[in-house]
Amino acid sequence: xxxxxxxxxxxxxxxxxxxxxxxxxxxxxxxxxxxxxxxxxxxxxxxxxxxxxxxxxxxxxxxxxxxxxxxxxxxxxxxxxxxxxxxxxxxxxxxxxxxxxxxxxxxxxxxxxxxxxxxxxxxxxxxx
Ligand SMILES: [Zn+2]
Ligand SMILES: [Zn+2]
Numbered sequence: 001x002x003x004x005x006x007x008x009x010x011x012x013x014x015x016x017x018x019x020x021x022x023x024x025x026x027x028x029x030x031x032x033x034x035x036x037x038x039x040x041x042x043x044x045x046x047x048x049x050x051x052x053x054x055x056x057x058x059x060x061x062x063x064x065x066x067x068x069x070x071x072x073x074x075x076x077x078x079x080x081x082x083x084x085x086x087x088x089x090x091x092x093x094x095x096x097x098x099x100x101x102x103x104x105x106x107x108x109x110x111x112x113x114x115x116x117x118x119x120x121x122x123x124x125x126x127x128x
Contacts, residue, residue: 006082006097008075013055013082015093017046022090025108028115031062035072035081036094039116042106043084043092051091057082 006015021044032041057073064070064086072084083093095103105122112127121127 004098004100006093007099008055008078008080008082008097010075010078010080012077013057013073013075013080014053015082015091015097016052016054017044017091017093018050018052019046021046021104023108024095024104024106025110026106026121027110028113028119029111030114031064032111033114036096039119042095044095044103045090045092048085048089048091051083051093053083 001019004017006017007013023045024043025045026040026042028040033039035041056076058076060072060074062070062072068086070084070086072081074081080097081094082097083091085091108126109121110127112121115121
């Protein structure tokens with residue numbers, strides 16, 4: 001089974017994801033723009049039992065517009081976010097943490113009302 005490794009900038013915090021992700025998505029919302037410092041966020045999700053984490057992480061909880069808590073985990077040394085969850089049974093990993101240009105493209109694109117107009121979206125299954 002494929003195991004992919006994600007890491008923070010300094011390598012202290014690492015995540016190992018087994019098998020294929022159950023969802024790959026991009027999000028154009030303003031909270032993702034602030035968190036990533038980029039024009040959009042992009043993440044893959046795995047069932048929690050397929051993910052192993054090594055290293056120290058600091059948790060930041062952001063309450064969504066719908067009032068639901070979202071937990072983000074970042075390296076306390078370099079500040080890079082390596083995983084988060086929006087639903088308890090799945091862990092989301094920002095694609096950039098894999099540093100793998102061959103990673104599969106997103107099939108879901110959300111919050112397109114906040115999309116930077118120059119960002120083109122791959123042939124996604126779902127837009128909202
Ligand atoms: Zn780090
Ligand atoms: Zn978002």
